Amino acid sequence: MSNNIKVVCRFRPQNSLEIREGGQPIINYDDNGQSVKVDSKEYPGTFTFDRVFPSDSKQKDVFDYSISTIVDDVINGYNGTVFAYGQTGSGKTFTMMGPSIDDENTKGIIPRIVDQIFASILASPSTMEYTVKVSYMEIYMEKIRDLLNPVNDNLPIHEEKNRGVYVKGLFEVYVSSISEIHEVMRRGGNSRMVAYTNMNSESSRSHSIFVVTISQKNLVDGSVKSGKLYLVDLAGSEKVGKTGASGQTLEEAKKINKSLSALGMVINALTDGKSTHIPYRDSKLTRILQESLGGNSRTTLIINCSPSSYNDAETVGTLRFGTRAKSIKNKAKINQELSAAELKILLKKVRAEGLTYTQYIAALEGEVGIWRQGGTVPKGDWASMEKIQAGGGTTPISSVPGYMTQQDTSRPSTPAIALELDEREEFLKRENELTDQIAEKEAELLAKQQMLDSMKEELTYLKEQDSSSAVFELNDLKLQLEKVSYENKEGAITVDSLREVNQELSKDLEELKKQLMEMRVAQKDLSDGDKEKKKMEKMAQMMADLDPSGEISAKEAQLRETLFKFESPSGLSAEETIAIRKEIAQQRSIIEQHEQTIADLNHENASLTIKRDGLEMRLTAAELEYEELLDKTIADEEANSSIDVLETISELRNKVEAQYSAKRDQAQQEIEQLKQEVARRNEDIQKLSINVTELKRGNEELKEQIERQSHHSSSGLWEGKDMTERERDMERIRKTMAQQLADFDVMKKALMRDLQNRCEKVVELEISLDETREQYNNVLRNSNNKAQQKKMAFLERNLEQLTLVQKQLVEQNSSLKKEVAISERKLVARNERIQSLESLLQDAQEKLTSQNHKFETQLQAVRERLEQARSQKSAANAMSLNFGRIAKPLRGGAPTVDNGSAPTDENYSPSSPTKGQLPDRRTSWLGGWRNGA
Ligand SMILES: Nc1ncnc2c1ncn2[C@@H]1O[C@H](COP(=O)(O)OP(=O)(O)OP(=O)(O)O)[C@@H](O)[C@H]1O
Numbered sequence: 007m008s009n010n011i012k013v014v015c016r017f018r019p020q021n022s023l024e025i026r027e028g029g030q031p032i033i034n035y036d037d038n039g040q041s042v043k044v045d046s047k048e049y050p051g052t053f054t055f056d057r058v059f060p061s062d063s064k065q066k067d068v069f070d071y072s073i074s075t076i077v078d079d080v081i082n083g084y085n086g087t088v089f090a091y092g093q094t095g096s097g098k099t100f101t102m103m104g105p106s107i108d109d110e111n112t113k114g115i116i117p118r119i120v121d122q123i124f125a126s127i128l129a130s131p132s133t134m135e136y137t138v139k140v141s142y143m144e145i146y147m148e149k150i151r152d153l154l155n156p157v158n159d160n161l162p163i164h165e166e167k168n169r170g171v172y173v174k175g176l177f178e179v180y181v182s183s184i185s186e187i188h189e190v191m192r193r194g195g196n197s198r199m200v201a202y203t204n205m206n207s208e209s210s211r212s213h214s215i216f217v218v219t220i221s222q223k224n225l226v227d228g229s230v231k232s233g234k235l236y237l238v239d240l241a242g243s244e245k246v247g248k249t250g251a252s253g254q255t256l257e258e259a260k261k262i263n264k265s266l267s268a269l270g271m272v273i274n275a276l277t278d279g280k281s282t283h284i285p286y287r288d289s290k291l292t293r294i295l296q297e298s299l300g301g302n303s304r305t306t307l308i309i310n311c312s313p314s315s316y317n318d319a320e321t322v323g324t325l326r327f328g329t330r331a332k333s334i335k336n337k338a339k340i341n342q343e344l345s346a347a348e349l350k351i352l353l354k355k356v357r358a359e360g361l362t363y364t365q366y367i368a369a370l371e372g373e374v375g376i377w378r379q380g381g382t383v384p385k386g387d388w389a390s391m392e393k394i395q396a397g398g399g400t401t402p403i404s405s406v407p408g409y410m411t412q413q414d415t416s417r418p419s420t421p422a423i424a425l426e427l428d429e430r431e432e433f434l435k436r437e438n439e440l441t442d443q444i445a446e447k448e449a450e451l452l453a454k455q456q457m458l459d460s461m462k463e464e465l466t467y468l469k470e471q472d473s474s475s476a477v478f479e480l481n482d483l484k485l486q487l488e489k490v491s492y493e494n495k496e497g498a499i500t501v502d503s504l505r506e507v508n509q510e511l512s513k514d515l516e517e518l519k520k521q522l523m524e525m526r527v528a529q530k531d532l533s534d535g536d537k538e539k540k541k542m543e544k545m546a547q548m549m550a551d552l553d554p555s556g557e558i559s560a561k562e563a564q565l566r567e568t569l570f571k572f573e574s575p576s577g578l579s580a581e582e583t584i585a586i587r588k589e590i591a592q593q594r595s596i597i598e599q600h601e602q603t604i605a606d607l608n609h610e611n612a613s614l615t616i617k618r619d620g621l622e623m624r625l626t627a628a629e630l631e632y633e634e635l636l637d638k639t640i641a642d643e644e645a646n647s648s649i650d651v652l653e654t655i656s657e658l659r660n661k662v663e664a665q666y667s668a669k670r671d672q673a674q675q676e677i678e679q680l681k682q683e684v685a686r687r688n689e690d691i692q693k694l695s696i697n698v699t700e701l702k703r704g705n706e707e708l709k710e711q712i713e714r715q716s717h718h719s720s721s722g723l724w725e726g727k728d729m730t731e732r733e734r735d736m737e738r739i740r741k742t743m744a745q746q747l748a749d750f751d752v753m754k755k756a757l758m759r760d761l762q763n764r765c766e767k768v769v770e771l772e773i774s775l776d777e778t779r780e781q782y783n784n785v786l787r788n789s790n791n792k793a794q795q796k797k798m799a800f801l802e803r804n805l806e807q808l809t810l811v812q813k814q815l816v817e818q819n820s821s822l823k824k825e826v827a828i829s830e831r832k833l834v835a836r837n838e839r840i841q842s843l844e845s846l847l848q849d850a851q852e853k854l855t856s857q858n859h860k861f862e863t864q865l866q867a868v869r870e871r872l873e874q875a876r877s878q879k880s881a882a883n884a885m886s887l888n889f890g891r892i893a894k895p896l897r898g899g900a901p902t903v904d905n906g907s908a909p910t911d912e913n914y915s916p917s918s919p920t921k922g923q924l925p926d927r928r929t930s931w932l933g934g935w936r937n938g939a
Pocket residue numbers: 017018019021061092093094095096097098099100101105206208209210211240241242243310
């Protein structure tokens with residue numbers, strides 16, 4: 007029997023948001039209670055349903071009209087479905103479950119259904135035995151989650167030939183009382199996914215499905231029926247802009263809208279009359295509701311709407327959905343297993359039917375035989391089923407009430423694919439296997455996702471740590487910046503000091519150049535003439551030293567006078583002559599001594615000359631050595647210019663000065679030796695002068711004697727001697743004397759020449775010594791100058807480089823200064839930012855620490871509770887098994903009814919036994935409270 011889906015429409019009152027947004031009621035209810043007119047400018051329309059419930063409708067009214075019959079159907083073995091559809095916040099949960107399941111007025115459809123189920127069982131005959139089991143699930147983010155065992159959050163959907171579509175592994179609880187079923191509802195309801203949205207403070211983010219399976223056994227004939235009731239509270243369709251969904255809520259909204267649109271597609275396919283394929287498998291929702299839509303189910307759809315103009319588009323959309331769904335046709339059948347008597351009748355009928363078919367086949371074969379033999383059979387004689395049946399055949403077995411063929415017993419499948427039975431079984435088996443695999447893979451995926459999430463968290467944590475390490479780095483950078491600016495300042499100071507040193511050195515260089523120029527000028531002034539003049543002066547001085555008072559010359563004059571006297575006619579006396587002779591002998595010996603002295607002097611002079619030559623050679627060697635040393639040192643210095651220049655220069659200067667001082671000391675010693683030699687020579691000259699003085703004195707004495715002799719001769723010497731002899735003697739003496747005088751003269755001249763030569767040599771030696779000294783000093787100065795010049799050249803090069811570097815540094819410094827100024831400003835800003843961030847961080851860390859602490863304590867508490875729960879779970883499981891796992895048959899409490907049909911609402915009195923409890927029923931099952939009473 008096909009039956010349409012019952013669609014009722016319920017409007018809730020305008021909510022505060024709609025009023026706040028200026029929404030106006032736009033629904034006009036028809037008096038017949040079935041039509042509504044939407045007074046919307048954009049979406050006007052009139053819609054008709056099985057029933058329309060205005061905003062002020064009571065929960066009881068909705069239940070009584072739309073649901074109570076379904077409960078009876080389920081108890082009678084039909085499948086039933088009630089589902090609420092509508093925009094988010096339109097009152098689906100309010101309608102299905104109600105604000106409180108314990109409140110008699112506000113409790114929703116599901117608690118009322120439960121009440122009615124138990125009331126019906128209570129009212130049924132005692133020959134009927136019932137088991138009631140419930141399960142509660144939600145489809146969240148396109149995954150089936152067991153609300154009674156939320157650990158199972160991705161259960162697969164299976165389909166089997168006899169069971170139809172079912173959720174594999176879903177926890178099913180046997181209940182024997184209303185309180186037990188309420189407990190199950192509460193437990194499941196607490197596990198539901200809800201969230202705050204702009205449209206609803208407790209918006210369901212999942213489709214919830216509460217399933218009640220009622221099995222009944224007729225204890226008289228053994229027949230068994232089972233009905234399954236699906237109570238579905240769909241998640242609300244929503245416009246994310248209105249609900250303000252974001253993040254997880256947005257993701258949920260997307261999934262919700264997707265599965266609702268799949269539901270819409272299924273309804274479209276079922277109602278357009280053209281579709282050969284119904285896309286049940288497009289979503290978990292439509293797959294589970296497969297039997298409720300176009301299948302074996304008595305289905306009621308409650309569409310929940312807002313009456314406000316604020317939601318007119320959504321309301322009209324919902325109303326259109328309801329209108330379409332209204333034309334869906336289901337084929338609800340009783341899920342029944344036949345009793346033995348029924349099966350016997352059925353067998354009898356099957357046999358009769360078999361006979362009929364055999365007769366029909368025989369008639370057909372006879373007719374075919376005639377046709378094959380070329381004969382003809384008139385149309386009126388053609389074999390037909392009707393004729394056979396009219397001739398006493400049985401009616402077809404399919405017409406037996408309650409019988410379902412194998413094909414019929416199977417749940418609605420996708421009609422487009424016509425499969426052989428075996429193929430279909432194979433297909434379903436394979437599909438189930440694949441569904442299991444998908445579920446496993448999804449579980450794996452979820453585990454991976456969780457791992458990914460934890461890794462992401464770790465990454466975020468590490469990033470946060472990185473940001474804190476960035477603060478450290480920033481501090482490091484600040485320190486480095488300070489260090490760089492400090493080094494920069496130091497560099498600038500070094501450059502300034504180098505510049506000062508450079509200026510000083512430049513001044514020194516200028517002075518040295520000046521001195522050099524002066525020296526060169528002075529050297530030029532010391533011309534040959536000056537040198538000669540000096541020599542002459544020295545010679546004159548020396549000669550004056552040798553004959554300071556002109557004694558030798560005087561002596562010479564005296565001698566000449568004496569000789570003149572000899573030559574004169576008066577002549578000299580014999581005594582005078584003897585005395586003169588003696589004197590002359592003495593003078594000769596003195597002259598010999600002088601000659602000896604002069605020879606000694608010559609000898610010394612020669613040794614002095616040799617020494618001077620040696621000194622000059624050593625000086626030259628020293629100069630060469632010095633220059634080599636200097637060149638080498640400067641080359642080394644240039645090579646090691648990276649070393650601190652000033653330090654190296656000062657070291658070099660010290661080294662060179664040390665070498666020079668050693669050389670100077672050596673030269674000084676040699677000069678001292680030379681001076682000593684000169685002193686010795688002066689002493690000799692002094693001695694010579696003394697000798698000359700003695701000679702002078704002797705000459706004086708000789709002169710006196712000659713005078714005395716001349717005086718004696720004038721007083722009468724002539725009387726005692728022979729004049730001729732005397733004349734001869736005198737002549738001889740005169741000649742001798744003349745000869746001696748000539749000899750003396752020659753000797754004197756030679757002596758004087760020799761002396762002069764020697765003096766010249768001495769003077770030359772002295773001058774040479776002076777020159778040497780001067781040269782030495784010059785060399786020293788020049789050496790110093792050269793070294794200094796080289797040093798200066800080196801320093802100048804360094805200075806140039808340094809100046810260049812300094813320029814670059816200055817440029818860099820100025821650009822750095824600019825950058826530093828900018829950076830400083832930025833730094834100040836950043837510092838402020840950092841400070842504020844640090845304080846924020848500090849606060850956040852403190853908060854985090856306290857939260858962490860709280861969280862840890864909470865976690866600890868949760869762990870403890872979890873442990874407790876786990877330990878209790880086994881007990882609880884055992885307990886829930888007590889009322890959930892083990893089937894508790896409930897026997898009907900009403901008088902036995904022959905036809906076994908369910909009691910009507912009229913003969914049910916909910917007040918008869920304790921409401922919602924069936925303790926007595928179990929008693930009746932054990933022995934029957936009615937019978938026992
Ligand atoms: N008929 C009604 N009378 C009074 N209040 C109602 C009615 N229907 C709904 N409400 C109120 O409107 C709000 C939203 O209702 P409900 O949660 O049932 O909406 P919903 O359709 O289930 O929303 P969602 O799809 O977001 O879960 C609730 O506060 C509920 O109490």
